[in-house]
Amino acid sequence: MALKKTDRMVIMIFCVLIFLAAAGAVFAEEMSKTSLPKVIRVGWYKNKNFQEMDPNGYRRGYEYEYLQEMARYGGWRYEYVSGSREECLKMLQEGLVDVVGGLFYTETAARSFDFVKYETDETYTILAVNAKDGRYTMDGWEGFDGMRIGVIPVWKNHLYKLHDYAAERGILFTTADYKSIDELERALKGGDVDAILMGEADIIPSNTKIIAQFAPSKRYFVTRLGGGDMKNALIFAMEQIRRFKPDFKAQLEKKYLEDSDGIILAFTEEEARFLKETPTLRVTLPSFRKPMMYKENGEYRGIAIDILKELEAKLGVRFEYIEALNQLEAVKMVSTGSADILSNIYYDYGWAEKNGLLLSRPYLDLDYAAITRIDYIQNSGNPKAAAVKGYLFSQNYVQKNYREEEIAWYNSEEECVDAVRNGEADICFVNSYVAGTYLQNYKYKNLYASVINYSHGLSLSLPHGGRQEMLLMSVLDKGISAIGKNKTSAIIAVNTMVTRHTMSAGEIIMRYPMISLSVAGISVAVIVSVLAIYVIIRNNRRKNIEVQRAEQASQRDTMTGLYNRSYFESEVSARLGAEENHEAAFLMIDLDDFKMINDTLGHLYGDHVLILFAAKMREVFGTDNLLCRMGGDEFAAFLPRIKSYQEVLALAEALKASFIKDIGGRAPSSCSIGISLCPEDGRTFNDLYRAADSALYAAKKSGKGKISAA
Incomplete structure (x- = not known):
C-alpha cells in the first residue's frame, strides 16, 4: 500500500x-x-x-x-x-x-x-650566521663577544631577550638596523654583520646556520x-x-610555521672527529606505549622513535636500541655502561643530579591529562590514585597531591588505566597523547580525560663522565636544536593521526547503546518509508529523467556542460533587464591555435582541451556567473555584478594563467579574451556581444594570449 x-x-x-x-x-x-x-x-x-x-x-x-x-x-x-x-x-x-x-x-x-x-604556541629567539662562517659554533657563546648583529624592524621585539642572554654570559655586541630581510641577507653575505637576530617562527634565510636558540616565549x-x-x-x-x-x-x-630543516649544523673539529669515530650509539627504550613508543611487526615506531630517527640523520650516526623493563632498569643500564644514551627522560635537573646523570635540552614537551571513570564524582570521599612505580611524574605530582594511603602503585601506565577502568582506582595520569590513544579504544568506553595544569619536557640523558660524555652531550643538543619545533610537530601529527582506533559496528553499539537504538529505530522507519514510496518513485522515475534530459539538452552544451548559446542569450537578456542599476561585464574567449591541436594531436585530445578549459572557467568565475560555450573553440562569460574593470581584468588574467599551467607544453595553451562593460558598451545582449567580439578580434590581431577591452 x-x-x-x-x-x-x-x-x-x-x-x-x-x-x-x-x-x-x-x-x-x-x-x-x-x-x-x-x-x-x-x-x-x-x-x-x-x-x-x-x-x-x-x-x-x-x-x-x-x-x-x-x-x-x-x-x-x-x-x-x-x-x-x-x-x-x-x-x-x-x-x-x-x-x-x-x-x-x-x-x-x-x-x-x-x-x-x-x-x-611557543617560539624561541635565535641567532644565525653565514653557513660558511667557521668562527661560530652552536652555543659557543664564548666566541660571540664583540659580535655585530643585524636586525629589521619586525624582529626588534627579540632585542631585549638578546640583551638578557648576553648579560647572563658577560658578552658584548652591537646592532645594525636594516629595512628588509633582503637587505639584511646581503649584509650578512657581504660581511657587514656577523649574525642576524630573529624568531624561530620567522622565515629563516637560506645558507645560514643557527648558533644560538634561547628565551622560549609562549603566545x-x-x-x-x-x-x-x-x-x-x-x-x-x-x-x-x-x-x-x-x-x-x-x-x-x-x-x-616555517621549519628549521636546511639550517646547517655547526660542529667543532673535535665534535666532528668524535662523530666519525663513534658511528653507533646504544640507546635504551624504557617504556612502550602508543603513540610515544611501541613495537609493531618487529619495528620500533612512535613519536619518540621518529624524533630519534631525525636525530640519527642530523648527526650521521646509527642508534642501536636496547629495551628496558622500566625507567629504573634503563638508568642502571646507562650507569653501568651497558648503554650510551637514556631516552624518554623527564627534563628535571634535581632528578638527574640525584641519579648522576646529564640532561640534553628537551626534544618534546608533554601536557598531562587525568583519566577517570565517567561515573566518578570528583571530591566525593577519598579518591584512590593509580601511579607508576619509579616515575618522576609520580614523585612530582601524584605524591604531592595525594596521601600515601590514597595511592595504589603499578608497574606501567596501562596497568594504571586498567585499574581505573575496573574500579580498583578512581584516577590516574598520563600524557595527553597517550590519553587520546586509550580513549579511542572502546575497551575504555567508561573513561573520561581532562587536561591538568602540569607539563614537562622529555630529554636524552648520559652518565657523568669525562670528555667523551661532554662531546656526546654537545652534539646531541645541537642535533635536537636542528630538528626544530615544527618538524617535531609534524612527527606528532602523523603519529597521533595513524594511531586512532577504528571501531567496529559492534563496538559502536556497546559504547553508544542509546544512540544505536535511536539509529536502529530511524533505520526501520526509513526502510518502511522507502518501501511505501517505492512504487510511486518507480512510476515517476522515467518521466522525471526524460524531463531532466530534455531540459538539460535545451540549456547545456553536451560536451562541456556549460550553457549553450541559446539559453545563455536568454539568461543574459533576463539578467540585464533585472539588473539595470548594476555594472556588468561580458567576456568573449577564444582558444588560440585550436585547429593546430586537432590537426596534430587528434580530435579526442581537442575535446579533452575544451572540457578542461570549461572546468577552468568554472574554477575561476565560480557559480554566480553565467558561462557558455558559444560553439567550436569560442566561449563566453557574463558577470552580472562587478565592482570595477580591474576586478574583471584580474579574473581574465587568472583564467589565462590557469589554462597555461594545466595544459603545459604538449600543445598550444593560450587564449585571447575580449571584454565589454555594461552600461558603457551597451545594455542589451547584442550590444555587449558585438562590443566584446570586436575586442576579441583586436586581441587576437595584436598577438596570441592577449586581453582587450571594447
Whole structure:
C-alpha cells in the first residue's frame, strides 16, 4: 500500500526530530558546563602566519584557525574588529572587543589583561650566521663577544631577550638596523654583520646556520581583565581541543610555521672527529606505549622513535636500541655502561643530579591529562590514585597531591588505566597523547580525560663522565636544536593521526547503546518509508529523467556542460533587464591555435582541451556567473555584478594563467579574451556581444594570449 504524501512527510519530520533531540541532549550537556557567549568580538591585526588575509580576501593563519576550532566546541561565532596590535589591545581594555590573540606572557601584561590558561604556541629567539662562517659554533657563546648583529624592524621585539642572554654570559655586541630581510641577507653575505637576530617562527634565510636558540616565549589569547565568563568560555573550548584533537597544534605549526630543516649544523673539529669515530650509539627504550613508543611487526615506531630517527640523520650516526623493563632498569643500564644514551627522560635537573646523570635540552614537551571513570564524582570521599612505580611524574605530582594511603602503585601506565577502568582506582595520569590513544579504544568506553595544569619536557640523558660524555652531550643538543619545533610537530601529527582506533559496528553499539537504538529505530522507519514510496518513485522515475534530459539538452552544451548559446542569450537578456542599476561585464574567449591541436594531436585530445578549459572557467568565475560555450573553440562569460574593470581584468588574467599551467607544453595553451562593460558598451545582449567580439578580434590581431577591452 502506497503512503500519501502527507504521511511520508510526517515520518520524515519524526526521524529528523529524533536526531535533533539526541544531538541536542549531548550538546546541551557539554555546553551547560560553562556560560558561553553567542558572538565574540575579536581584535584582528596583521601578523604574518598568524593573522592574515589571502588574495581573495579570506582570513587565514595559525590563530585564525585556532579560533575557528574553538568555535566548534563553544558554539559561538566571531565578529572581527581590525586595527593595529596596540589599537586592538586598547579596544580590549575599553570593552570594544572580547579577545585578542598573539600576546606573549609578561608580568606587566598580566596586570593589564587576563591570559587564557593554555598557550597557543611557543617560539624561541635565535641567532644565525653565514653557513660558511667557521668562527661560530652552536652555543659557543664564548666566541660571540664583540659580535655585530643585524636586525629589521619586525624582529626588534627579540632585542631585549638578546640583551638578557648576553648579560647572563658577560658578552658584548652591537646592532645594525636594516629595512628588509633582503637587505639584511646581503649584509650578512657581504660581511657587514656577523649574525642576524630573529624568531624561530620567522622565515629563516637560506645558507645560514643557527648558533644560538634561547628565551622560549609562549603566545596566548587574552581577554579583558576581570572578564571571567569570557576567559572561562575560551578555556573550556581549548580543553575540548586538547582532549579530542591532541594533534591540532602540531597540524597548525606544520601548516603555518616555517621549519628549521636546511639550517646547517655547526660542529667543532673535535665534535666532528668524535662523530666519525663513534658511528653507533646504544640507546635504551624504557617504556612502550602508543603513540610515544611501541613495537609493531618487529619495528620500533612512535613519536619518540621518529624524533630519534631525525636525530640519527642530523648527526650521521646509527642508534642501536636496547629495551628496558622500566625507567629504573634503563638508568642502571646507562650507569653501568651497558648503554650510551637514556631516552624518554623527564627534563628535571634535581632528578638527574640525584641519579648522576646529564640532561640534553628537551626534544618534546608533554601536557598531562587525568583519566577517570565517567561515573566518578570528583571530591566525593577519598579518591584512590593509580601511579607508576619509579616515575618522576609520580614523585612530582601524584605524591604531592595525594596521601600515601590514597595511592595504589603499578608497574606501567596501562596497568594504571586498567585499574581505573575496573574500579580498583578512581584516577590516574598520563600524557595527553597517550590519553587520546586509550580513549579511542572502546575497551575504555567508561573513561573520561581532562587536561591538568602540569607539563614537562622529555630529554636524552648520559652518565657523568669525562670528555667523551661532554662531546656526546654537545652534539646531541645541537642535533635536537636542528630538528626544530615544527618538524617535531609534524612527527606528532602523523603519529597521533595513524594511531586512532577504528571501531567496529559492534563496538559502536556497546559504547553508544542509546544512540544505536535511536539509529536502529530511524533505520526501520526509513526502510518502511522507502518501501511505501517505492512504487510511486518507480512510476515517476522515467518521466522525471526524460524531463531532466530534455531540459538539460535545451540549456547545456553536451560536451562541456556549460550553457549553450541559446539559453545563455536568454539568461543574459533576463539578467540585464533585472539588473539595470548594476555594472556588468561580458567576456568573449577564444582558444588560440585550436585547429593546430586537432590537426596534430587528434580530435579526442581537442575535446579533452575544451572540457578542461570549461572546468577552468568554472574554477575561476565560480557559480554566480553565467558561462557558455558559444560553439567550436569560442566561449563566453557574463558577470552580472562587478565592482570595477580591474576586478574583471584580474579574473581574465587568472583564467589565462590557469589554462597555461594545466595544459603545459604538449600543445598550444593560450587564449585571447575580449571584454565589454555594461552600461558603457551597451545594455542589451547584442550590444555587449558585438562590443566584446570586436575586442576579441583586436586581441587576437595584436598577438596570441592577449586581453582587450571594447
